[in-house]
Amino acid sequence: MSVAxxxxxxxxxxxxxxxxxxxxxxxxxxxxxxxAIPGSDEILVFAMVWxxxxxxxxxxxxxxHLGFDQLSGLLGARWRGQLIRGRYLCVALLSGYVTWQSWSxxxxxxxxxxxxMASEIPMIVPHGAVPVGLGLxxxxxLVYAVRPTARTGSGSGxxxxxxxxxxxx
Amino acid sequence: xxxxxxxxPVALFLLGFPIWVVLLAASTATVLFVVNVPPLIIxxxxxxxxxxxxxxxxxxFLFAGELMGRCGVSARLVVWSQSLLxxxxxxxxxxxxxxSTLLGAVSGSSPATVxxxxxxxxxxxxxxxxxxxxxxxxxxxxxxxAIVIPPSxxxxxxxxxxxxxxxxLFIAGILPGLLISVxxxxxxxxxxxxxxxxxxxxPAGQRVRDAExxxxxxxxxxxxxxxxxxxxxxxxxxxxLGYFSPTEAGGxxxxxxxxxxxxxxxxxxxxEILEAASDSAVLTGQILIILSCAAxxxxxxxVQGIPQALVAWVEQAELSRFTFLLAINVLLLALGCVxxxxxxILVLTxxxxxxxxxxxxxxxxxxxxxxxxxxxxxxxxxxxLNLFVAQSVMTxxxxxxxxxxxxxxxxxxxxxxxxxxxxxxxxxxVG
Numbered sequence: 078m079s080v081a082x083x084x085x086x087x088x089x090x091x092x093x094x095x096x097x098x099x100x101x102x103x104x105x106x107x108x109x110x111x112x113a114i115p116g117s118d119e120i121l122v123f124a125m126v127w128x129x130x131x132x133x134x135x136x137x138x139x140x141x142h143l144g145f146d147q148l149s150g151l152l153g154a155r156w157r158g159q160l161i162r163g164r165y166l167c168v169a170l171l172s173g174y175v176t177w178q179s180w181s182x183x184x185x186x187x188x189x190x191x192x193x194m195a196s197e198i199p200m201i202v203p204h205g206a207v208p209v210g211l212g213l214x215x216x217x218x219l220v221y222a223v224r225p226t227a228r229t230g231s232g233s234g235x236x237x238x239x240x241x242x243x244x245x246x
Numbered sequence: 247x248x249x250x251x252x253x254x255p256v257a258l259f260l261l262g263f264p265i266w267v268v269l270l271a272a273s274t275a276t277v278l279f280v281v282n283v284p285p286l287i288i289x290x291x292x293x294x295x296x297x298x299x300x301x302x303x304x305x306x307f308l309f310a311g312e313l314m315g316r317c318g319v320s321a322r323l324v325v326w327s328q329s330l331l332x333x334x335x336x337x338x339x340x341x342x343x344x345x346s347t348l349l350g351a352v353s354g355s356s357p358a359t360v361x362x363x364x365x366x367x368x369x370x371x372x373x374x375x376x377x378x379x380x381x382x383x384x385x386x387x388x389x390x391x392a393i394v395i396p397p398s399x400x401x402x403x404x405x406x407x408x409x410x411x412x413x414x415l416f417i418a419g420i421l422p423g424l425l426i427s428v429x430x431x432x433x434x435x436x437x438x439x440x441x442x443x444x445x446x447x448x449p450a451g452q453r454v455r456d457a458e459x460x461x462x463x464x465x466x467x468x469x470x471x472x473x474x475x476x477x478x479x480x481x482x483x484x485x486x487l488g489y490f491s492p493t494e495a496g497g498x499x500x501x502x503x504x505x506x507x508x509x510x511x512x513x514x515x516x517x518e519i520l521e522a523a524s525d526s527a528v529l530t531g532q533i534l535i536i537l538s539c540a541a542x543x544x545x546x547x548x549v550q551g552i553p554q555a556l557v558a559w560v561e562q563a564e565l566s567r568f569t570f571l572l573a574i575n576v577l578l579l580a581l582g583c584v585x586x587x588x589x590x591i592l593v594l595t596x597x598x599x600x601x602x603x604x605x606x607x608x609x610x611x612x613x614x615x616x617x618x619x620x621x622x623x624x625x626x627x628x629x630x631l632n633l634f635v636a637q638s639v640m641t642x643x644x645x646x647x648x649x650x651x652x653x654x655x656x657x658x659x660x661x662x663x664x665x666x667x668x669x670x671x672x673x674x675x676v677g
Contacts, residue, residue: 090524093305097504100306100497104490118299125530128305129296129538132531133266143532143586145629146262164263171271179289207293210531 082138089131096124116196123193123203130210137168137214140221158225165222172215179208250276251546265589269539276546283549288542295541296534299493300406304533306496307397309526310477310503311353316522317507317514319474320362323348326475329467336438338374340431342367343388347427350392351478354399356624357635360389364639378642380437383650386625386636387658388430393587393621395423397481397499400587400620402492403537404613407544407595411610412492413485418610418672420482422618422665429661430654437653473506533588540589544596553600560601567605571666574598575619579659582623586631590620607669614672618665622658625651 103117136142149157183201191200220227255272263271270288277285327344331337342363349359364385371381393400396416405412462470481499484490490498507514514522547553560570581590595616602612625632627648637644665671 086524086528087520089527090520090522093309093523093527093530094520096302097306097309097497097500100302100494101501104494104497108489121302122297122299125302125305125534126293126296128527128530129534130531132528133535134531135528136532136535139528141532142264142266143536143589144262144264144268145259145584148260148262160261164261167263167271168267171267171274174274175270175288175292178285182286182289203297204289204293207289210535 082135085131086135089128089135092124092128096121096128116193116198119193119195119198123198126203127206130206131213134210134213134217137217161225162222165218165225169215169218169222172211172218176208176212176215179204179211183208250280251543251550251552255543265585266535266539269536269543269593273539273542273546276550281546281549287545291542291545292538295538298406300412301402301534301537303397303402303412303492303496304399305526305530306493306500307354307399307402308529308533309523310496310499311355311358312522312526312529313500313503313507313514313519314352314474314477315349315355315358315362316518317503317511319352319471319506320345320349321366322471322474323352324363324366325462326464326467326471329462329464334435336435338367338371339376339384339434339438342371342384343427343430343434346385346388347391347395347423348475348478350389350395350423351397352474354392354395354397356389356392356621357631359392360386360632360635361639363389364636368640375441377441379646379650380653381650382636382640382642382647383652383654384430384434385640386630386632386647387651387654388427389632389635390621390624390658391423391426391430393624394419394426394614394617396420397478397492397495398617399533400591400617401613403533403588403591404595404616406537407540407592408599408609408613410613414610414676415613416482416485416492417675418614419617420675421671422614422661425664425671426618426621426658426661429657433653433657473510477502477506536589537592540592540596543593547596553597556597557600557604560604565605567607568667570601570605571607571615574615575662575666578616578619579622579626582620582630583626584629585623587617587620587623590623591616608673610676611669611672615662615666618658618662622655622662626655627651 099114099117100121103114103121107113133142149160152160183204186199186201186204192198193200193203250272254275255268258268258271259265270292274285274288277283277288324341324345327341327348328337331340331344334340345363345367346359349362350356353359368381368385371384372378376384392398396419398416398419401415401419402412404410405415468475477499480502481490481495484498485492485495504519508516508519565573578590578594581594598616599609599612602609624630627633630651633644633647633651636642636647
């Protein structure tokens with residue numbers, strides 16, 4: 078899991094760097110040469126959609142989603158373990174259901190063959206980020222529900238809970 | 247409807263589910279059991295919420311902040327602040343506030359600001375005669391201004407949620423941010439004066455040393471820190487003068503930070519820059535997944551007529567602006583103790599904004615009031631995030647921190663009341 082995590086994490090880093098370059102190049106082109114890069118705004122937004130949903134999957138893997146978990150600290154080890162397992166199962170169920178719904182949307186988009194207006198990218202590309210990200214969250218949550226002590230390679234704790242990790246803005 | 251949109255989220259929240267799960271679960275339950283819409287709508291709204299050009303500013307400013315935080319600007323800003331304020335009694339306390347304000351303008355991250363100032367200044371504050379509790383409270387609370395001083399991720403989120411201009415919000419945040427810093431500085435000066443009478447604090451404060459162990463005259467310190475000081479100027483002036491949109495400014499800030507870190511300071515390798523980009527990307531996911539799910543939740547609230555019902559209730563209760571804003575301040579201060587600003591803004595804005603508009607309150611002003619409230623929540627017990635960062639960085643006792651921030655909480659609340667009831671503070675520069 079840690080190798081896959083590192084690959085996705087660095088891929089997202091590279092994607093963000095590419096987005097910065099495209100954004101600056103577009104702004105410079107517009108102001109210096111009165112010519113913007115065609116479709117660049119659309120590509121940037123689509124890249125961000127992937128950043129969000131794959132990033133959220135990585136946050137799930139690292140158990141660092143924002144939340145307010147005081148209850149598990151009040152429980153004994155046995156009940157705490159049950160609570161954490163129960164939470165992961167619920168997250169897996171929810172994300173699995175939404176992934177299924179998103180998959181239906183993708184099938185419709187593929188059937189219709191809808192493309193974006195400026196860059197003519199098939200719309201299944203940006204929309205695909207939602208089922209991929211939530212599908213990964215579903216799998217990760219299932220793994221943690223079965224093995225709450227699984228390590229991720231991020232060095233994050235083994236007994237911590239899915240809501241831990243106060244890494245906010 | 248009450249069960250799925252109120253009971254379910256409250257129950258899941260108390261059970262410790264992540265915020266995005268709380269919102270998505272409540273929304274999914276409402277779609278499945280209450281409203282008559284196809285479940286595909288969940289995907290459509292989730293996707294639509296993040297498919298917005300304006301939100302691109304968030305990963306860009308997060309990345310720029312990460313780079314600036316890692317490339318050693320904190321120490322340079324501390325030396326500059328100390329050179330500027332070194333002759334004043336209580337200089338080190340003022341340096342802490344000045345550095346936090348500048349770091350806020352550079353990184354936009356409240357916890358990162360607390361970590362940086364804590365690492366550099368905590369020891370010197372203790373050596374200089376500041377009490378442990380006061381020093382802890384000062385560092386944990388002064389970092390909160392980073393959320394108010396632009397560029398601010400909280401303001402971008404509010405702008406996206408309330409459909410308000412982000413440049414206007416940035417400009418509106420300048421004076422309130424500075425007011426908070428000034429009020430904090432006055433409090434420090436009064437405290438130092440009272441303590442100095444008892445001989446507890448040195449007359450001019452201990453000087454923070456630069457890397458070579460010497461102190462710097464202001465002119466040299468300004469050159470030394472010019473790279474860091476220039477960034478907020480470039481970003482804000484670029485936006486203010488209409489050269490960049492906030493999204494473009496975010497890209498420019500990233501490029502500037504890369505050039506500064508890699509070529510001017512030579513403090514980061516390309517690998518470390520990629521590391522910062524990867525962390526920023528993950529942080530983007532952590533924040534915007536909440537926005538995505540909050541969009542479904544707020545869409546359902548609107549479809550169910552909740553905000554409209556609240557507006558009608560406010561009309562019926564004949565609440566004045568004064569009373570409403572007071573109630574909002576109390577609510578947000580209380581929520582800020584337990585909820586992070588991202589979640590609070592995304593969940594509450596769609597509910598409160600219709601009432602704000604109904605009462606004739608300027609939405610830009612309200613955005614600043616909300617941001618300031620939630621910035622105070624960053625250091626209010628029991629769960630303000632800055633408290634835990636301070637505890638970790640300065641290996642402090644949580645009880646000392648709780649007691650240490652109390653005075654600063656009162657001071658910032660006074661500033662909050664001024665910002666709330668004097669809209670001109672927020673709107674003067676915008677106008």
